[in-house]
Amino acid sequence: MQPRKDLDRIPPVSINRFATYHRILSWLEDSGVMTVSSEGLAEFAGVTSANVRRDLSRLGAFGTRGSGYEVAILRQKIGESLGVGGDRPVCIAGVGNLGKALLTYPGLSRGGFRICALYDADPAKVGTDAAGHRIEHIDNLPEANRKDPAVIAVITSPAMVAQDIAGKLYSVGVREILNFAPVHLTLPSDAVIRNLDVGMELLVLSFHETRRNANRNANSNANRSG
Amino acid sequence: MQPRKDLDRIPPVSINRFATYHRILSWLEDSGVMTVSSEGLAEFAGVTSANVRRDLSRLGAFGTRGSGYEVAILRQKIGESLGVGGDRPVCIAGVGNLGKALLTYPGLSRGGFRICALYDADPAKVGTDAAGHRIEHIDNLPEANRKDPAVIAVITSPAMVAQDIAGKLYSVGVREILNFAPVHLTLPSDAVIRNLDVGMELLVLSFHETRRNANRNANSNANRSG
DNA sequence: AGATGTGAAATACTTCACAGCA
DNA sequence: TGCTGTGAAGTATTTCACATCT
Structure with a gap:
């Protein structure tokens, strides 16, 4: 009598992998x-099979011993947990190059997300249209958000104003934030913040390149498992 | 004789944080x-102080007991490890909205990265200029890369061709890849791939939102059948 | 046979807590 | 006194290995 396990105890790393599994399963299903x-x-x-089984067992058991998992069912189950299919209105704060790029990003609508509002602080942009959405002034967030409340916000503003925007978003009830600005955002602990920092990712790659060159002296084959 | 510690044993999570620290230190230095x-x-x-000290101790000790770390020196040290300051030519494969947004992304040049080439498969784009760089056809990669070899590549192409592009990049010697395409790339194990998948990040946030709502309903002991 | 689901062991990472230096 | 650097303890995550089911 346990239709699902204790979701509160799913490790954060597993949650990330669920998103990966979901993407792979969608692709497998499309491939027949x-x-x-x-x-x-x-x-x-790109993980171990034991890792996969442990992750999936956290959502409850629905594999078939001897043959594996049914792609459609597994995708459905993970999708439920991830909230795929429900109404997920997303607002974008900061309509620069990156914000505009996101407007046409296929993964957004494909994942069931719907852009509900655009915000910017630039008076030249406010009132204009971008991909069919009117750009509102960020100070108008409380009113604009009331009409069609966002549950997730994407911050693509300059770093300097990101914290201020995050605070405004929190105050109107937005708790899930995807932050592209290269700053650490501080919000009450019930907010969930995911950071996507291109500059930082490049630095990490740069580190590996540096290490690669350093290791060229000691020419050993260090194999990472996992 | 240990001017620096065993870099091979630095945990991946620490490496990510080094990039964060570096960004913060740059900002602090600019602020005087x-x-x-x-x-x-x-x-x-957004971490604990013990965590910071443990991380920094992996690069060797250079704090001053009683007062802390000298911002400039610490930034310099971390920067060395991350490879900041060296020549880091970056090519971008896929000059769509996202690729264009990256061209003007300040974090790129600020981090010491230099765009060395742009590639696309669209004949209408090949030969045109974007932010001062001529767009080359992706099939021309071997020749174009010879002139100014990239050490890091950013893939902002459609998902369907990302694996093919990754293979081409690997074959001309690129080992560090930042992948925006929503697919898992498979390359020989000496390649380092970082994935930045906006759709996946949104799914993770969606999961948290779903869980948040589930907990809100868990006030009663009512049994929901799925 | 062949693959799952999961205790138990191993490993990775974080935090405590404090000796030791400036 | 104040803060670093680090053993030791604690917590989280992964992997092993195998009973268990189809």
Whole structure:
């Protein structure tokens, strides 16, 4: 009598992987694949099969011993947990190059997300249209958000104003934030903030390149498992 | 004789944080701050002070007991490890909205990265200029890359061709890849791939929103059947 | 046979707490 | 006194390995 397990105890790393699994399963389903083993899924996701099985067992057991998981069912189950299919209105704060790029990003509508509002502080932009959405002034957020409240916000503003915008968003009830601005945002602990910092990712790659060159002296084959 | 510690053993999570610290330190230096404590750095980075000290100790010790770390020196040290300051030519494969947004992204040049080439498969784009760079056809990669070899590549192409592009990049010697396309790239194990998947990040946030609502309904012991 | 689901062991990472230096 | 650097303890996550089911 447990339709689902204790979702509160799912480790953050597992949650990230669920999103990966979901993407892979969507692709497998589109390709007409009916079943997949933990090993197969693991290979696509770049993790171990034990890791996959442990993750999936957290949502409850629905694999078939001897054959694996039914792609459609597994995708459905993970999708439910991730909230795919529900109404997910997303607002974008900061309509610069990056914000505009997101407007036409296919993954947004494909994932069931719907842009509900655009905000900017530039008077030249406010009132104009971008991809069919009227750009509102960020100070108008409380009123504009009342009409069609966002549950997720994407911050693509300059770093300097990101914290201020985050505070405004929190105050109107937005709790999930995807932050592209290269600053650490501080909000009450019930907010969930995901940071996507291109500059930081490049630095991490740069580190690996530096290490690669340093290791060229000691020419050993260090194999990372996992 | 240990001017620096065993860099091979630095945990991946620490490496990510080094990039964060570096960003914060750059900002502090620009603001004229001379020294910073592990506690101060921790607050900006959103981690604990013990975590900061442990991380920094992996690069060797250079704090001053009683006062903290010298901002300029610490930034310099971390920058060395991350490879900041060296020549880091970056090419961008896929000059759509996202690729264009990256061209003007300040974090790129600020981090010491230099765009060395742009690639696209669209004949209408090839030969045109974007932000001062001529767009080359992706099939021309081997030749174009020879002139000014990239060490890092950013893939902002459609998902369907991302794996093909990744293979081409690998074959001309690029080992560090920042992938925006929503697919898992498979390359030999000496390649380092970082994925920035906006759709996946939104799914993770969506999960948290879903869980938040589920908890709100969990006031009663009512049994929901799925 | 072949693959899941999961205790138990191993490993990775974080935090405590304090000796030791400026 | 104040803050770093680090053993030791604690917590989180991964992997092993195998009983269990189809």
